[in-house]
Amino acid sequence: MKIRKAEISDCKKICQLLKTPELIDSLANIDMKDYLNKIAGKNDLFLVAEIEKKVVGFVLGEELLGKCAYAHLMAVDNNFRGKGIGGELMETLKKKAKIKKIDYLFFFAPKENSKLVEFYKNHKFNRKGEYILFDTAI
Numbered sequence: 001m002k003i004r005k006a007e008i009s010d011c012k013k014i015c016q017l018l019k020t021p022e023l024i025d026s027l028a029n030i031d032m033k034d035y036l037n038k039i040a041g042k043n044d045l046f047l048v049a050e051i052e053k054k055v056v057g058f059v060l061g062e063e064l065l066g067k068c069a070y071a072h073l074m075a076v077d078n079n080f081r082g083k084g085i086g087g088e089l090m091e092t093l094k095k096k097a098k099i100k101k102i103d104y105l106f107f108f109a110p111k112e113n114s115k116l117v118e119f120y121k122n123h124k125f126n127r128k129g130e131y132i133l134f135d136t137a138i
Contacts, residue, residue, distance in 0.1 A: 013055040068104040
């Protein structure tokens with residue numbers, strides 16, 4: 001397995017990975033293809049995992065002000081889950097963030113997704129509370 005920076009050519013496969021049931025509700029009103037194409041190749045914290053030159057997972061992190069970064073999304077192809085790919089993506093994201101002098105990395109996870117909550121706990125993320133997401137079309 002190889003972890004590398006995402007490129008524009010990866011965006012089609014990443015958009016397919018975004019159709020995973022766990023992510024559909026949170027992305028319902030967002031044109032992810034356009035967004036991904038704008039940042040692919042430019043963002044050191046947008047990473048893909050590939051096996052035999054096939055993208056099987058990704059994590060999308062974004063550097064914010066104040067030495068912190070937010071990881072918007074992470075997904076692994078259903079056929080490759082449970083093989084440590086998500087963990088490798090997470091650890092590589094942490095290393096890349098550290099190189100960029102980022103001190104704080106955060107994610108949001110639906111509390112109903114117990115597998116994801118456990119995944120974050122297993123990778124040394126601390127649960128900080130419960131939040132309600134509000135959004136509006138503008």
